[in-house]
Amino acid sequence: VDILRGLFPDGVATATGDPRLAAENGLPEEERYVARAVEHRRREFHAGRAAARTAMAKLGLEAVAIPAAPDRAPVWPSGVTGSISHCASLCVAAVARTLDGPLSIGVDVEPADPLAEDLVEAICTQAERNWLAGQPADRRMVLARTIFSAKEAVYKCQYPLTRVMLEFSDVGIALGSDTYAASFLRPVPGLMGDTVLVGRYRIAQGHIVTSAAIGGTE
Numbered sequence: 501v502d503i504l505r506g507l508f509p510d511g512v513a514t515a516t517g518d519p520r521l522a523a524e525n526g527l528p529e530e531e532r533y534v535a536r537a538v539e540h541r542r543r544e545f546h547a548g549r550a551a552a553r554t555a556m557a558k559l560g561l562e563a564v565a566i567p568a569a570p571d572r573a574p575v576w577p578s579g580v581t582g583s584i585s586h587c588a589s590l591c592v593a594a595v596a597r598t599l600d601g602p603l604s605i606g607v608d609v610e611p612a613d614p615l616a617e618d619l620v621e622a623i624c625t626q627a628e629r630n631w632l633a634g635q636p637a638d639r640r641m642v643l644a645r646t647i648f649s650a651k652e653a654v655y656k657c658q659y660p661l662t663r664v665m666l667e668f669s670d671v672g673i674a675l676g677s678d679t680y681a682a683s684f685l686r687p688v689p690g691l692m693g694d695t696v697l698v699g700r701y702r703i704a705q706g707h708i709v710t711s712a713a714i715g716g717t718e
C-alpha cells in the first residue's frame with residue numbers, strides 16, 4: 501500500500517525510497533552537496549533525489565539533477581515544484597508541474613513515535629497544547645509529533661514562495677481526522693490571502709506523513 505496515496509491534490513506525483521539502501525541512481529553532479537557528509541546523510545540525500553526523479557518521471561519530466569541551494573532548499577527545474585523529506589527508515593518526494601498543479605508543496609515524514617515531552621513547549625502553541633490535553637493519553641504524543649510534522653511540511657511549502665524563516669510559534673495547526681488547518685500567526689509577505697492552508701496527514705505503517713500545498717485546483 502502506498503503511504504502517500506491521496507495525500508496530495510491532483511497533479512502531484514509522489515515516490516518513496518529507503519534511505520538505508522545505497523541509492524542506485526544518485527547523479528554524480530549531486531554528490532558535491534554531500535561529499536563531506538556522514539554516510540547516513542549521503543544515503544538519505546541520494547535516496548531523496550532518486551525518489552524525486554521517480555516522481556518526476558511519472559509526470560513525464562526528464563530525470564535531471566536537482567541542485568541544493570545554499571539554504572538547502574532543492575532547486576527544481578523551471579515550471580516544477582516539489583518537496584523531499586526523510587527519516588531513518590523512509591524517504592518521500594512529491595513533485596508537480598506548477599502549470600496544472602499547486603504552486604508549491606511541502607512534505608514531511610516522521611516515525612510514528614511519541615514526541616519527547618520536553619519538546620512540546622518549544623513546538624506547540626498554547627492552543628495546540630490545550631487541544632492535545634483533551635486527546636486520549638495513549639495517542640497524545642503521537643498527535644503532538646503530527647503537529648510537529650505538519651509545521652515542517654507547511655514551512656517547506658511556504659519557503660520557496662516567501663523565503664521567510666518561521667518559528668514553530670508562527671504556525672498554528674488544528675488536526676482533523678486526516679486533514680489539518682494551518683494558520684499563519686504572523687504576516688508572511690508573499691503569501692497573499694493564503695493565511696490558512698489545508699493539509700493532509702496519514703499515520704500508517706509506522707510513519708507519520710504530512711503534506712501541504714499552496715495554489716492549484718483545490
Ligand SMILES: CC(C)(COP(=O)(O)OP(=O)(O)OC[C@H]1O[C@@H](n2cnc3c(N)ncnc32)[C@H](O)[C@@H]1OP(=O)(O)O)[C@@H](O)C(=O)NCCC(=O)NCCS
Nearest residue numbers: 545548572573574584585586651655656659666667668671
Ligand atoms: C528545512 C527543514 C524544515 C527540514 O526538516 P528536517 O527535519 O531537517 O528534515 P526533512 O528530512 O524532513 O527535510 C529535509 C529536506 O527538506 C528540504 N529543504 C531544506 N531546506 C528547505 C527549505 N528552506 N525549503 C524547502 N525545503 C527545504 C531538502 O530537500 C531537505 O532534504 P535534502 O537536503 O536531502 O534535499 C528544517 O531543517 C528547518 O530548517 N526548519 C526551520 C525551523 C522550523 O522547523 N520551522 C518550522 C516552523 S513552522
